[in-house]
């Protein structure tokens with residue numbers, strides 16, 4: 001779907017003979033059907049869906065930390081994509097410094113020989129990086145992805161609930177919602193961090209959101225950018241629309257109800273709230 005579909009209206013057509021024997025057509029708009037057609041809630045993932053958090057936030061603040069520590073390293077967008085295969089920020093730094101240790105600082109000359117010292121040093125770098133990340137979030141320098149604001153507004157205007165469901169750092173997720181969507185933040189509950197014991201791909205965070213919001217999971221639409229997130233949404237019995245992010249675009253999205261490159265700003269929409277009906281052509285697998 002390359003452009004926004006026209007809003008759908010349910011109509012019932014009656015053909016009825018009149019006393020002249022001709023047929024006239026009555027068109028009755030059935031607004032009540034809308035209550036069954038539209039989602040009760042749109043549940044957004046945070047990282048990669050609201051913002052390109054990895055590229056514009058984490059990558060940037062790793063680089064800031066290196067600079068502050070006098071280290072001549074700058075992770076560009078492609079290199080960072082490779083490094084993302086290493087889960088965990090501390091593990092990622094350790095892995096990277098190990099791969100360049102023959103020629104580059106800090107390992108070349110300053111690297112603490114002692115394992116405990118190494119661990120402490122990496123930990124302190126990571127703590128600083130986490131602080132810088134929150135500073136970047138709160139400064140509003142982490143832009144929303146195209147169409148996020150529009151879809152949030154359309155959903156709230158239509159009376160649907162909106163929430164953000166993420167298993168990453170609660171402070172960061174709340175910071176993103178508060179800073180980047182200030183006009184809606186009071187109406188967007190955040191389910192994040194350790195609010196559930198099992199992280200995605202477990203359905204727990206989505207199940208908790210549906211229960212707390214008092215909505216039927218089958219009437220929720222999840223917006224995700226990764227296979228792990230897609231699996232979490234489907235396991236919760238929800239419809240899942242994928243908007244691919246820069247580092248997830250090659251993942252396998254088999255099983256998604258719809259796949260797009262983004263939501264899309266005004267004039268460049270891939271879909272809108274009006275498209276999220278069930279059943280409807282939107283959900284029949286085209287993108």
Ligand SMILES: [Mg+2]
Nearest residue numbers: 045047048225
């Ligand atoms: Mg994500």
